[in-house]
Amino acid sequence: MIQVQRVSKWFGGQGSPGGGGGGIVAVDDVSFTIPAGQCVGVLGPNGAGKTTTIRMITGYLPPSAGAIRVNNLDTINDSIGARRTIGYLPESTPLYPEMRVRDYLFFRARLYGLARREAKAGVGAAIERCWLKDVAHRRVGQLSKGYKQRVGLAGTLVHSPPVLILDEPTSGLDPTQIRETRSLIKDLAENRTVLVSSHILPEIEATCDRVLIIARGRLRADGAPSALVRQVQHAFAHTVEVQTSPGGREKIHRALAGLPGVVGVQLSGDGSNEQWSRFVVTPTPEASDVREPIGITLAGMGVVCRELRRAEPTLEQVFMRVIESDERRAAAEARAAGGSAAA
Amino acid sequence: MRALCAIAWREYASMFRIPLGWVVVALFVCLSSFFFTKALTPGSPATLRDVFLTWWFLLMFLCPAVSMRLFSEELRSGTIETALTSPSGDAVLVIGKYLAAVLFLATMLVPTLVYVAVLGALSRPDYGPIVSGYSGLLLLGMLYLAVGTLASACTSSQTLAFLGTLFVLLLLDLVPGMIAPRLPEQIAKLAFEFSPSLRAADFYRGLIDTAHITFFLAASVWFLMLATVVLQSRRWR
Numbered sequence: 001m002i003q004v005q006r007v008s009k010w011f012g013g014q015g016s017p018g019g020g021g022g023g024i025v026a027v028d029d030v031s032f033t034i035p036a037g038q039c040v041g042v043l044g045p046n047g048a049g050k051t052t053t054i055r056m057i058t059g060y061l062p063p064s065a066g067a068i069r070v071n072n073l074d075t076i077n078d079s080i081g082a083r084r085t086i087g088y089l090p091e092s093t094p095l096y097p098e099m100r101v102r103d104y105l106f107f108r109a110r111l112y113g114l115a116r117r118e119a120k121a122g123v124g125a126a127i128e129r130c131w132l133k134d135v136a137h138r139r140v141g142q143l144s145k146g147y148k149q150r151v152g153l154a155g156t157l158v159h160s161p162p163v164l165i166l167d168e169p170t171s172g173l174d175p176t177q178i179r180e181t182r183s184l185i186k187d188l189a190e191n192r193t194v195l196v197s198s199h200i201l202p203e204i205e206a207t208c209d210r211v212l213i214i215a216r217g218r219l220r221a222d223g224a225p226s227a228l229v230r231q232v233q234h235a236f237a238h239t240v241e242v243q244t245s246p247g248g249r250e251k252i253h254r255a256l257a258g259l260p261g262v263v264g265v266q267l268s269g270d271g272s273n274e275q276w277s278r279f280v281v282t283p284t285p286e287a288s289d290v291r292e293p294i295g296i297t298l299a300g301m302g303v304v305c306r307e308l309r310r311a312e313p314t315l316e317q318v319f320m321r322v323i324e325s326d327e328r329r330a331a332a333e334a335r336a337a338g339g340s341a342a343a
Numbered sequence: 344m345r346a347l348c349a350i351a352w353r354e355y356a357s358m359f360r361i362p363l364g365w366v367v368v369a370l371f372v373c374l375s376s377f378f379f380t381k382a383l384t385p386g387s388p389a390t391l392r393d394v395f396l397t398w399w400f401l402l403m404f405l406c407p408a409v410s411m412r413l414f415s416e417e418l419r420s421g422t423i424e425t426a427l428t429s430p431s432g433d434a435v436l437v438i439g440k441y442l443a444a445v446l447f448l449a450t451m452l453v454p455t456l457v458y459v460a461v462l463g464a465l466s467r468p469d470y471g472p473i474v475s476g477y478s479g480l481l482l483l484g485m486l487y488l489a490v491g492t493l494a495s496a497c498t499s500s501q502t503l504a505f506l507g508t509l510f511v512l513l514l515l516d517l518v519p520g521m522i523a524p525r526l527p528e529q530i531a532k533l534a535f536e537f538s539p540s541l542r543a544a545d546f547y548r549g550l551i552d553t554a555h556i557t558f559f560l561a562a563s564v565w566f567l568m569l570a571t572v573v574l575q576s577r578r579w580r
Contacts, residue, residue, distance in 0.1 A: 055424075058428045059428055060424055060427055060428050060578070061578055062578055062579070080430045080432060081430075083428055083429060083430040084430045086428070088424075088425065088428050090421060090424040090425060090428075091421075092421055094420050094421035094422040094423075094424060094425060095422065096353070096357065096422060098357055098360040098361055099353070099357070099360070103356075107349050107353045108425075108429075110345050110346065110348070110349030111346050111349050111350070111426075111429045111430075111431055112346075112429060112430060113345050113346055113430060113431075114345070115345070155425070
């Protein structure tokens with residue numbers, strides 16, 4: 001379980017609101033709780049404060065304000081105890097290239113205070129879990145990036161921590177390696193609390209039960225991916241492909257444009273295909289889904305329809321909306337600050 | 344304790360997994376044998392005192408080369424983040440790495456025991472000053488490595504760590520001798536008190552002074568504590 005309570009972090013002086021020290025606010029009054037067994041993804045653009053938040057949870061950085069508890073252990077007052085319960089993979093997966101994979105994992109196990117026998121068992125299990133058997137005797141520096149990522153992940157598992165924190169675990173990997181790593185994380189999340197930071201949205205959507213969106217150091221959205229997607233009030237385009245006779249295209253266009261809840265109809269493509277025409281129908285945000293009236297209208301007209309599809313809202317759209325609204329807010333704040341300075 | 348041993352052993356083994364460790368050992372063995380054969384002349388006393396004095400000079404350059412990697416490499420590669428988020432603690436990390444460097448220094452001195460055997464075969468040396476000389480050299484090296492550990496914790500550049508260590512060692516060892524003639528007697532005496540190589544010279548003569556031992560150990564601990572503070576200060580920035 002991870003509890004983050006009103007945590008802020010500023011660098012280079014007192015940067016908190018009202019502090020007036022001119023510091024940079026990296027994380028600003030962020031609070032969230034991750035119950036045991038949940039897999040949570042942290043999303044945000046570069047420089048949003050994801051890594052700083054993660055570093056504070058792992059005890060690498062102390063928060064400037066607020067408190068963090070991992071498995072009910074305070075990361076400041078009981079830092080060593082809290083660290084024992086965490087398996088942490090930092091961004092870019094730093095490893096010792098001159099070490100052999102098995103030796104590296106054994107070193108990690110001993111670093112976490114495991115006795116020789118426990119360490120050997122932990123290393124064996126981690127090698128098995130992360131499919132590293134074939135490369136266990138090879139030097140880390142000779143491995144591909146995908147394998148290095150697996151070694152990094154195995155390093156977080158050797159002491160069987162109840163909490164896993166992974167910062168950009170798929171950064172720099174090719175699509176196959178991303179798929180492998182994602183499936184590995186999903187496996188690991190079965191009986192652990194997992195916090196994954198990433199800016200690759202499909203990865204988070206596919207892996208996590210819950211998403212936190214951080215922008216400019218603040219928590220902007222928090223919820224299950226499906227719940228966040230449902231919150232989006234947006235006009236999602238409908239694609240309609242129908243069989244058209246010469247001159248029939250205009251008739252269908254007019255019929256679709258005349259439907260209640262439709263604000264626009266556009267012919268897709270260059271219209272060179274006389275037999276089949278594709279229209280993009282845009283509903284009003286209130287109507288949102290107009291597939292039924294479209295279907296009924298086309299059936300009534302005796303038109304053959306081979307595609308009627310509503311674009312599904314995605315986490316990417318949620319993310320973009322959050323970021324855009326954040327940018328608008330930042331611009332408004334900048335204007336207000338400029339105005340008051342001029343006054 | 345497990346974490347301390349793990350850190351020390353990993354660091355020590357790493358020194359032999361990269362060319363730098365072997366180069367340092369090879370350089371020391373070659374140069375020390377050169378100075379030994381120069382000192383080995385017919386009629387001269389069967390002692391290593393003058394040889395130890397030249398080895399001190401070698402250590403001044405080789406100890407920074409050993410210690411420069413300790414933290415700088417971890418800071419550069421980012422592995423420091425995994426090390427500092429492990430439950431071992433910052434002080435254990437510093438001591439573990441320092442112990443590895445001291446162990447490496449001791450390993451580097453092992454091949455020179457051949458010279459003692461050669462001396463024993465050719466004459467009847469007094470082994471007392473030889474043992475105390477080695478102890479002095481080890482204590483001197485321990486202090487040099489502690490300075491190097493501090494310099495390495497300060498920067499992610501190994502070159503800067505090497506130069507920084509060398510600068511401090513030159514300041515400690517050579518400057519007092521250079522400026523002493525121009526200083527009032529009391530201050531010159533105080534400057535010499537802080538010169539590690541002058542203190543070590545007593546060991547080469549066969550004189551084991553507890554004040555000197557205390558000086559070397561206390562100064563080493565002091566530099567290691569500073570290194571721990573420097574490491575911890577990275578969290579505060």
